Amino acid sequence: MARLDPHSYTDSSHPLAKHVALTLYFDFAANTIHGSALLTLPSAHTGHLLLDTRLLLVHSVIDPVSGAPIPFSFPSSDDPVFGRPLSLSLSAQSAALVVFSTSPSSSALQWLSPAQTASKAYPFVYTQCQSIHARSIFPCQDTPAARLTFSARLNLPSPLTAVMAAARAADTRDPIAGEAGPACSDALWCSPGRAVEEFVMDRPIPAYLFAFAAGCIASRDVGPRTRVHAEGGLVLLDAAAREFAGAEDMIRAGEALFGPYEWGRFDLLVLPPSFPYGGMENPMMVFLTPTVIKGDASGAQVVAHELAHSWTGNLITNKTNEHFWLNEGFTTYAERRIVEVVQGEERAVLNTGIGWKGLNEEMERFADNMEFTKLKPNLEGIDPDEVYSQVPYEKGFQFLWRIERQIGRLAFDVFVKKYIATFKFQSIDTETFLEFLKVNVPGIENQIDLKLWVEGTGIPPDAMEPVSTIYSKIVSLANEFKQGKIPKEEEVADWSGQEWELYIENLPKSVEASQVASLDARYQLAESRDYEVKVAFLQLAVSSGCKEYHGEVESTLKQVGRMKYLRPLYTALVHGTGDEEKMLARRIFAEARDSYHPIAQGVVQSILAKHS
Ligand SMILES: [Zn+2]
Numbered sequence: 001m002a003r004l005d006p007h008s009y010t011d012s013s014h015p016l017a018k019h020v021a022l023t024l025y026f027d028f029a030a031n032t033i034h035g036s037a038l039l040t041l042p043s044a045h046t047g048h049l050l051l052d053t054r055l056l057l058v059h060s061v062i063d064p065v066s067g068a069p070i071p072f073s074f075p076s077s078d079d080p081v082f083g084r085p086l087s088l089s090l091s092a093q094s095a096a097l098v099v100f101s102t103s104p105s106s107s108a109l110q111w112l113s114p115a116q117t118a119s120k121a122y123p124f125v126y127t128q129c130q131s132i133h134a135r136s137i138f139p140c141q142d143t144p145a146a147r148l149t150f151s152a153r154l155n156l157p158s159p160l161t162a163v164m165a166a167a168r169a170a171d172t173r174d175p176i177a178g179e180a181g182p183a184c185s186d187a188l189w190c191s192p193g194r195a196v197e198e199f200v201m202d203r204p205i206p207a208y209l210f211a212f213a214a215g216c217i218a219s220r221d222v223g224p225r226t227r228v229h230a231e232g233g234l235v236l237l238d239a240a241a242r243e244f245a246g247a248e249d250m251i252r253a254g255e256a257l258f259g260p261y262e263w264g265r266f267d268l269l270v271l272p273p274s275f276p277y278g279g280m281e282n283p284m285m286v287f288l289t290p291t292v293i294k295g296d297a298s299g300a301q302v303v304a305h306e307l308a309h310s311w312t313g314n315l316i317t318n319k320t321n322e323h324f325w326l327n328e329g330f331t332t333y334a335e336r337r338i339v340e341v342v343q344g345e346e347r348a349v350l351n352t353g354i355g356w357k358g359l360n361e362e363m364e365r366f367a368d369n370m371e372f373t374k375l376k377p378n379l380e381g382i383d384p385d386e387v388y389s390q391v392p393y394e395k396g397f398q399f400l401w402r403i404e405r406q407i408g409r410l411a412f413d414v415f416v417k418k419y420i421a422t423f424k425f426q427s428i429d430t431e432t433f434l435e436f437l438k439v440n441v442p443g444i445e446n447q448i449d450l451k452l453w454v455e456g457t458g459i460p461p462d463a464m465e466p467v468s469t470i471y472s473k474i475v476s477l478a479n480e481f482k483q484g485k486i487p488k489e490e491e492v493a494d495w496s497g498q499e500w501e502l503y504i505e506n507l508p509k510s511v512e513a514s515q516v517a518s519l520d521a522r523y524q525l526a527e528s529r530d531y532e533v534k535v536a537f538l539q540l541a542v543s544s545g546c547k548e549y550h551g552e553v554e555s556t557l558k559q560v561g562r563m564k565y566l567r568p569l570y571t572a573l574v575h576g577t578g579d580e581e582k583m584l585a586r587r588i589f590a591e592a593r594d595s596y597h598p599i600a601q602g603v604v605q606s607i608l609a610k611h612s
Contacts (some may be wrong), residue, residue, distance in 0.1 A: 003210065004143055004145050004146075005143035005144070005145055005320040005321075006320065006321075006322070006379055006381070006382075007061070007082065007132050007142075007320065007321055007379070007384060007436060008052050008082075008105070008132070008141065008142050008143035008144065008145075009050045009052050009082070009084075009085035010050060010051075010052065010141040010142070010143050010145070011048070011050050012413065014047075014048070014049050014050060015041045015042055015043065015049070015086075016041075016042070016141055016145075016146040016147075016148070017039040017040060017041055017141060017146070017148050017500060018040055018041065018042050018148050018149065018204070019040040019041075019149045019150065019151075019298070019592070020037050020038065020039050020040070020138070020140065020148055020150045021037070021038040021041075021150070021151045021152075021153075021160055022035060022036070022037055022038075022138060022150060022151070022152040023035055023036045023152075023153050023155075023179075023180055023181060023183040023184075024152065024153070024154050024155065024183070025155045025180065025183060025184040026125065026154065026156050026157070026594060027096075027156065027190060027233070027260070028111070028123045028125070028157065028531075028549070029193075029291060030104065031104040031109075031111040031125075031149045031259065032101055032102055032104055032325065033101065033102045033105070033109075033137070034100075034101045034183060034184045034188075035099075035100060035101070035102070035138060035183050035184075035528060036097055036098065036099045036100070036181055036183035037097070037100070037138045037140070038064055038095060038096075038097045039051075039095060039096050039097075039098070039140075040094065040095045041093075041094045041095065042094075043094055044092045044094045045090050045092075045093065045094065045095060046090055046091050046092050046093075046177075047089070047090060048087050048088065048089060048090075049087070049088045049090055049096070049185040050085040050086070050087055050088075050140060051085065051086045051088070051098070051135075051139040051140060052082075052083060052086075052132075052134075052135035052139065052140060052141065052142035052143075052177060053074075053083050053084060053085070053086045053100075053135050053136075053139045054078075054082070054083025054084070054087075054106075054107065054133075054135045054136040055078075055083070055102070055103035055106060055107075055136055055167050056100045056101070056102060056103070056138070056139060057100060057101045057102075057103065058074075058086055058098060058099070058100045058139065058317075059098070059099045059100060059101070059182075060074065060098075060099045060182065061088055061096055061097065061098050061298060062096070062097040062099070062182060063093055063095075063096065063097075063491060064095050064096070064097045067092075070088055070089065070090065070093065070096055071088070071089040072086060072087060072088050072089070073087050073089075074086060074087070074344060081132075082132070082385040083135050083136070086098070088137050090480075094554060097181070097182070098139045098175055098322070098428055099182045099183060100136075100138065100139060101136075102136065102137060103136070103145070105598065106133075106137060106598070107134040107136045107486065107598040107599060108127050108128060108129050108133035108134060108136045108137050108598075109125055109126070109127055109136070109137065109598075110125065110126055110128070110274060110597040110598065111123065111124075111125045111469055112124040112125070112272060112274070112502055113187075114213075115198070116272070116274075116595060117216070117231060118231055118232035118233050118236065118272065119215070119216040119231065119233060121216065122159075122160055122214070122215055122216040123160075123215060124214070124215030124231055124272065125213065125214050126211075126212070126213035126214075126215075126271055126275070126287070127210065127211045127212055127213070128211075128275070128277070128280060128287070128597060128599060129207065129208045129209070129210050129211060130208040130209075130280060131208060131321055131384040131385060131388075132208070132321075132384060133208075133599065134207035134208055134210050134408055135207075135226075135343060137210070138510065139467075140207045141207065141450065142207045142208070143206070143207075143320065144206040144207075144318055144319060144320065144321075144427050145206075145244045145319045145427045146206065146207070146427075147204035147205055147206055147317070147425065147427060148204055148205070148207070149200075149201055149203065149204050149205075149505050150156070150166070150200070150201050150205075150210070151169065151199070151200045151201075152164060152166065152198070152199045152200075152212070153179070153196060153197075154196065154198075154199070154212070154214070155175055155180070155184075155189055155194055155195070155196050156194065156195055156196045156197065156214055156240070156332065157195075158194065158195045159191055159216070159403060160214050160215055160216065161197070161214065161216075161217050162197045162199075162212055162213070162214040162337055163212065163217060163229050164199040164201075164211065164212040164285065165201070165209065165210070165211040165212070165216075165263070165282030165283050165284050165285040165287075166199040166200055166201040166202070166283075166284060166285075167200050167284065168197070168198070168199055168201060169198040169199055169200045170197075170198045170265070172195050172196070172197050173195065173196055173467050174190075174194075174195065174196070174516065175189050175190045175194050175195070175196050176190075176196075177189070177190050177220055179196075179199050186476045192296055199212075199397050201283070201284075203262070203263065203283070203297075203425065204284055204425055205314065206317050206427065209281070209282055209283055209314060210282075210491065211280070211282035211285070211287060213231075213269060213271065213287070215231055216231065216233075217229050217230070217231055217269075218230055218233060218234060218237045220237055220241050221325065222241050222244055222245055222247060223245075223247050223248035223251075223266075223419070223581055224248060225248070225251070225261075225264065225265050225266050225571045226247040226248060226265070226266050226267060226268065227265075227267045227268075228240045228241050228244055228267070228268045228269075228270065228473075229268065229269045229270070229285075230269070230270040230290075231270070231271060231272055231541055232270065232272070232290060232459065233519075236270060236293070237270075239293050239295065240268070240270045240290075240293055242295075243292070243294070243299050243300070244268055244292045244299075244300070244303060246300055246342060247266060247268070247303060247307075247379070248320045249342050250300070250303065250304055250307055250338055250342055251266055251307060253337075253338045253341040253342055254308060254310065254311065254334070254338055256341075257334070257337055257338070257341075257413065257416075257417075257589070258308075258311040258312075258334060258416065258417060258420055259311065259417055259420050262310070262315060262424065263283050263284050263310055263314070264284060265284045265285070266284070266286070266310070267284060267285040268285070268286050268288055268468075269285055269286070269287050269288065269305065270288050270289075270290050270293070270545065271287055271289060271290065272278060272290070273289065273290055273291065273559055273560045273561060273562075273595065274560070274561035274595055274596055274597055274600075275287065275288070275289045275290075275561065275562065276563045276596070276597040276599050276600040276603075277289065277293060277562065277563065277564075278291075278302045278305075278561060278562065278564060279292070279302045279303070279305060279306040280306070280308045281305075281309030281310070281313055281314060281331075283310070283314050286303065286306040286307070288302065288303070288306070289560075289562045291492050291531045291560055291562055291565075294497060294498065294530050295529075296496055296530075296531065298497055298498060298530075299498060300339075300342070300343070300494060301339055301343075301347075301351060304335045304338040304339050304342070305331060305332070305335040307335075307338065308330075308331045308334035308335045309327070309331050309512070310319065311334060311420050312326075312327065312331045312333075312334055312420070313327040313328075313330070314426060315329050315420060315423075315424040315425060316330075316419070316420060316423045316426060316427075316428060317428075318427065318428070318429070319425040319427045319428055319429040320379075320429070321379055321384045321473070321503070322377060322378065322379050322429075323375055323376060323428075323429045323430045324376045324384075324392040325376070325392035325393075325395065325396035325399075326396075326428065326429075326430065326433060327392070327429070328392040328393040328396055329393060329395065329396010329397050329399060329400060330396065330400065331393075332355065332393045332396060332397040333396070333397050334392065335351075335353035336348045336351055336352060336397070339351060343495060345468075346468060346470055347498070349467075349468040349470075349471055350470065350471060350498045350499065350502060351466075351498070352397070352401075352466040353392065353465070353466050353468075353471045353474075353475075353502055354501060354502050354505065355393065355394040355397060355404050356394065356465050357502070357505045357506060358390040358393075358394055358505075359390055359391065359394035359395060359398070359459065360459070361390075362389045362391050362394075363458060363459060365389065366391075370457035370458065371457070372387045372389060373391055373395070373457045373458055373459075374391075374454075374455060374456065375391070375392070375395050375396060375399060375430070375453060375454045375455075376430045376454050377391075378456060383548075384597060384601070385599055385602060385603060386606060388563075388603075395459065395463075398459070398460075398463040398464070399453045399454075399595065400412075401464070402448060402453070402460075402462055402463065402464070403405070403415075403437070403441070403444070403448065404449050405464075406444070406448055407441055407444070411441075415437075415440055415441065418440065419433075419436060419440075422436065423436075430454055434450060434454070437450075448462070449462075461505075470499070471502070473491075474499055474502050474503050474506065475506050477491065477500075477503060478502075478504075478506035478507050479506070481507050481508070481511065481519075482508055483513070486515075486518060486519050486522060487503070489522075493522070497528070497530035497532055497533050498532075500523075500525065500528070500530075500533045500536075501530075501532045501533055501536050504525070504536040504537055504540055505536055507540060509540075509543055510544050510545075511540070511544050513544050513545050513546045515544075516541050516544045516546050517546060517548070518538060520537065520541070525537035526538060526541065526549055526552050527552075530539075531556075531560065531562070531565060534556065535556065535564075535565045535568060535569060536568075538552060538553050538556060538569060538572075539568045539569060539572045542569070542572035542573055542576060542581065543572050543575070543576075544575045547578075550581075550584055553569055553573070553584075553588075554584070554588050556569065557569055557588050557589075557592055558588065558591070558592045558595065559595040561595060561597055561600050562600075562601055563599075565598050566596070566600055566603065566604055567603065567607065570589070570607045571607055573585035573588075574607060574608060574610075574611035575611070582611065585608060586608060589604055589605075589608060
């Protein structure tokens with residue numbers, strides 16, 4: 001009896017389910033899903049089988065062959081982060097049908113009322129399962145160490161439609177009596193105005209990549225294997241289709257670098273502004289925040305990142321969250337290589353520069369707890385959402401870039417392709433990667449201090465700030481700000497959002513309020529349509545005690561729920577110069593809370609709690 005993963009109750013001596021068939025009835029009035037999960041094991045098993053659940057109401061567990069009940073139990077207490085294990089007692093059974101209902105406070109699901117959507121007429125629901133939220137939708141072995149295929153049958157009220165990170169198995173059709181089994185009664189399943197949609201995922205994936213959305217969704221093809229879906233109606237769909245028109249070029253660039261694209265479709269779903277991340281690499285259908293649609297194709301970089309996960313993350317997956325850098329460091333590296341091909345080297349370098357700045361800031365954030373600056377941290381008992389940071393992304397990127405510099409790009413490209421081909425559809429750990437590295441690059445351990453990179457805290461001395469003319473110019477302009485110099489119009493004439501973001505990020509954290517105001521008076525950064533620029537500026541304004549921007553901070557925090565913006569703005573407010581900012585943070589959260597995804601609610605709550 002041993003845990004396979006510090007964040008899952010999955011027992012290393014139990015078999016891992018290889019397939020789950022889900023039947024899900026959506027009750028929008030109650031923000032609840034009534035469902036069943038038919039889990040299939042590789043062979044008959046006798047004894048306990050532990051499944052992760054959080055806030056799931058389990059009604060019964062049935063042997064699908066005999067129809068007999070399977071005994072099950074829960075521990076008396078429930079961990080707020082990890083949930084509680086559902087323990088089945090199997091006797092020579094290779095499948096179990098669990099009948100359950102989700103909770104309205106399921107941490108993976110955000111239910112939006114019609115008023116909270118762009119359609120204003122229909123409700124909307126969507127999932128975010130990474131890191132450990134799939135267990136709040138259905139009972140599963142919620143560890144990336146376990147991979148399974150699935151099929152799903154969704155029952156929705158017309159005219160809502162569903163999309164899934166999976167292949168559509170059939171056209172929308174009427175419900176059929178009896179097909180729901182014990183998941184819900186025929187009276188409910190076949191009630192007037194209901195329709196059924198079916199999906200299948202035939203490639204084995206970890207549970208955190210399970211994803212769907214349902215609501216009023218419009219769609220348009222933008223490439224031979226790419227369709228854009230959006231909740232926001234035709235205006236948003238038009239903008240999204242323009243922004244992501246280059247998707248096919250990116251897929252081709254990715255294939256040239258990393259090998260065949262193995263997932264068939266590469267569709268994109270633009271979610272409402274409350275989506276807590278920039279993007280989520282759900283296979284076959286990436287989920288995106290609408291804030292990446294900026295009209296200047298810079299949102300393409302988020303798409304490049306999520307696309308890169310098709311190889312690093314989805315094909316090769318970190319075994320547990322302690323090895324998250326294998327997903328994110330590799331993907332950040334791969335993203336920049338794709339950006340370099342489709343947008344040029346300067347763009348990729350700016351991207352690296354923003355990342356370098358972000359990595360250095362994380363060192364300050366974790367100054368009191370350097371464990372989380374390690375590439376491979378100890379996360380026993382730690383909520384992964386709580387310590388989510390740029391470290392696995394940017395330190396991971398730096399590590400791979402360091403290896404590339406050591407052996408040369410040509411050799412590194414061959415290495416990466418071989419790595420992907422060797423471990424595809426597997427979940428691996430850092431040690432497996434290091435072994436593979438040492439075998440394929442003999443002597444590398446004598447050239448790079450691998451132990452320091454993987455187990456050491458902080459930033460290793462052989463990490464590198466990127467070098468380019470534009471990058472250096474921006475950083476030197478930012479340094480001149482300290483002497484009271486604001487860049488001249490001709491110096492910023494061809495700057496896009498990324499240049500501004502890099503400039504603001506490189507300014508001193510706290511400067512004279514009057515100087516911040518005059519920078520904004522000249523360049524209207526607080527009103528930028530580019531949220532990266534706007535939020536970077538507002539963060540600087542709050543830290544510098546510019547109270548005149550509190551209104552703009554409030555409206556920003558009420559418009560979007562992307563954690564990349566919530567974290568710095570709420571943090572700047574609670575670190576504010578006086579009680580006024582702390583009180584403002586609490587009031588805004590009280591008013592905006594319901595519009596945030598449950599994961600974002602938890603993160604903001606913990607920022608406020610640390611400074612109460
Ligand atoms: Zn990522």
